Amino acid sequence: MKKYIDQGKKDTRSGFGAGMTELGRSNPKVVALCADLVGSLKIEQFIEENPERFFQVGIAEANMMGIAAGLTIGGYIPFTGTFANFSTGRVYDQIRQSIAYSDKNVKICASHAGLTLGEDGATHQILEDIGMMKMLPGMTVINTCDFNQTKAATLAIAEHHGPVYLRFGRPKVPNFTPTDPKFEIGKGVLLNEGSDVTIVATGHLVWEALVAAEALENQGISAEVINIHTIKPLDEKMLLASIRKTGCVVTAEEHNFLGGLGESVARTLSQHHPAPQELVATQDTFGESGTADQLMEKYGLNNKAIEKAVLQVLKRKA
Incomplete structure (x- = not known):
């Protein structure tokens, strides 16, 4: 059996943040929207380097999805960020109507998914989001395993045209995939x-x-x-x-x-x-x-x- 080495535990949400920082420097069409959870999504550096490409929507997730859909009409690539429960369950109608049905190029990026959200409890621990999102026609659904893969996925979905649901988490977990892995959407x-x-x-x-x-x-x-x-x-x-x-x-x-x-x-x-x-x-x-x-x-x-x-x-x- 091939042995995999834990390169040091990291949270997958930080992989998303690292990917966003890189996209901020390489792709001027990428914009970020957040529902009052900048620290939790680890996008502080993206905001510091690209303040004109960041929109703090506040605790108004439905509005965030509508704004993101509108931004695509101008050729932008919006990445929305909040907890997985608020990225899906709270705004399912807006995602279905304004993003999926309209085939808008929105990247729905969801942190703190599943049980590993931990102490915040059942109201925040969504365990239904993959099913909800995969049933939407045209929606790509990605769930990454470690820091390196999350960063790679963040970069890859910017190049993919169409709505994407990117799911990642809160805890620090083993980081064992290659530092710059090739990420192919739809390939195990x-x-x-x-x-x-x-x-x-x-x-x-x-x-x-x-x-x-x-x-x-x-x-x-x-x-x-x-x-x-x-x-x-x-x-x-x-x-x-x-x-x-x-x-x-x-x-x-x-x-x-x-x-x-x-x-x-x-x-x-x-x-x-x-x-x-x-x-x-x-x-x-x-x-x-x-x-x-x-x-x-x-x-x-x-x-x-x-x-x-x-x-x-x-x-x-x-």
């Missing part, structure tokens, strides 16, 4: 080759999948690990090739099992290659207040849960 990343089971992970669960794969190797189980950073469009070709080889799959995500990555994989399998699948995800529940580690443990979103799911799915192989 094969992290480890295996023959017994495919583990398909996204976001914060990618590192946990690698940890689980190493533990499984010590038990004589060969796990193939795929990082699906783009949930829509889904890299069905890579997924099917892997699952045809291994015969079963575990999906892992910091999201409700309804509507997330796991469901997208299940649909793909039902259409092209039925195979046993186990889903590591929240089980149709809201979160609660606690530290990120406490919550991921309680709701079964870590390497131990992935390892357990692998042992279960292996029993179901024909």
Whole structure:
């Protein structure tokens, strides 16, 4: 098994901030809008260097989406920023009508997604956002795994025409992908080759999948690990090739099992290659207040849960 090295824990939201700083210097069409959360989105340097290209909208997220849609008409590339709950649930009508339906080139950038928002609790811990956004026609949905990949994704979506939902998080997590990785929208990343089971992970669960794969190797189980950073469009070709080889799959995500990555994989399998699948995800529940580690443990979103799911799915192989 290939060994991945944690280069030092960093928060993925800081990867977004680093990407925005670089875009501010390289692309004069990029503008930023924020709903009173500049510090949380880590875009202070972008604002300092490009004050004329920043719009502080305040706690008026619906207005922010409408303004962003309007800015595209003038040829600008607006990046909106707030917590994931406020980037989606609070403004779904505006996104649907003004951005997705109108095919506006808006980049909806969402921090503090999932349970790892932590102590702010269930009202802020959205676990439905991937499902909401992937159901919008024409919407690209990206969920990155570490600092480096988030920075790369931020740069890549500026070059992509059309609405994008970019999801990232609050906690510091292992930073293990290459410093300047090639980011291809819609293309999965094969992290480890295996023959017994495919583990398909996204976001914060990618590192946990690698940890689980190493533990499984010590038990004589060969796990193939795929990082699906783009949930829509889904890299069905890579997924099917892997699952045809291994015969079963575990999906892992910091999201409700309804509507997330796991469901997208299940649909793909039902259409092209039925195979046993186990889903590591929240089980149709809201979160609660606690530290990120406490919550991921309680709701079964870590390497131990992935390892357990692998042992279960292996029993179901024909």
